[in-house]
Amino acid sequence: MWWFLAALGGGSLALAGRYFWDRRAAQRGDAEELEQIRKLADEDVTLLGEELRRLDTQVEGHPLDPDARADYQVALDAYEAAQRAATRIRAADGISSVTDTLATGRYAIVCVQARMRGEPVPERRVPCFFNPQHGPSTTDIVWTQPKVGTRTVPACAQDAARIGEGDQPKVRYVKCGSREIPYWEAGAAVTPYGQGYFAATAGMNFIPFAGFEPNTGRSFGWGHLEGPTGHDLGDEG
Structure with missing residues (x-):
């Protein structure tokens, strides 16, 4: 009987070891996914900032009408909001709010550029x-x-x-x-x-x-x- 109990105990230890190993592997995988998501968010936020700097150069010396100024402010607000949201990502799905905000900012930039050219603003797509x-x-x-x-x-x-x-x-x-x-x-x-x-x-x-x-x-x-x-x-x- 003793060998049966020993074998049973050894099997339980093996199962417990496998459980903790799988759990650590899953945690490592989650951490890698989160790092990837944060990297994507940071890259896209940085790129929007660069687009805004180029827009600054484009509008310099060109007075904006009230609608263009409002769009410009939307783009600036979106950039700042995306920056804040990117720092608060704690899970992979947290990037959704960042990318949604970035899309709003990029559309606002396109609207500013259209208004500067005297063209109708494009459809939001x-x-x-x-x-x-x-x-x-x-x-x-x-x-x-x-x-x-x-x-x-x-x-x-x-x-x-x-x-x-x-x-x-x-x-x-x-x-x-x-x-x-x-x-x-x-x-x-x-x-x-x-x-x-x-x-x-x-x-x-x-x-x-x-x-x-x-x-x-x-x-x-x-x-x-x-x-x-x-x-x-x-x-x-």
Whole structure:
């Protein structure tokens, strides 16, 4: 009997050891994901700050009308709010509020620039799918990715032109292990990054992570545009 009890006790210790090992591994994984998310937030906030400095140069010596000044203030407020929110990220989904605020700031910058040129302000659209740092998209294009399929995605004017000429878009890459991959292939860890950028705008919601397997980054489909009824507007891949 004693050997049976010893074996039972040894099995329990092994199970307990495996539990704590798995728990530590999960904690390490969570910490790495959080570090990745914070890095993405910091990079995008920094880039908005650079865009505002360029806007400062553009408006210097050009009086702004009340609407342009209001848009300018929205952009400044968004930058400051995003800075504060980035420092408070304690979980991966915390980046959603940062990216949503950044999208507001970038749209406000576009509005200021349009007003300075005497043009109507553009429609508020979701950011460029290929890289949300590019700012609001200007059009929806049909894009085919080898081994994945074809979908309609929002794109900035520059990326739309590149694709129209047969070139590759300027994609936002993130680090996954030792590899650099498009952010939409990074799986569940980066999903909140897109959720803030691609919140419902003007009755249309772009879902860039709809076709990726959580926690693996393996793709079995990809993002699509939905109308107000939830109907997929993209081609079948």
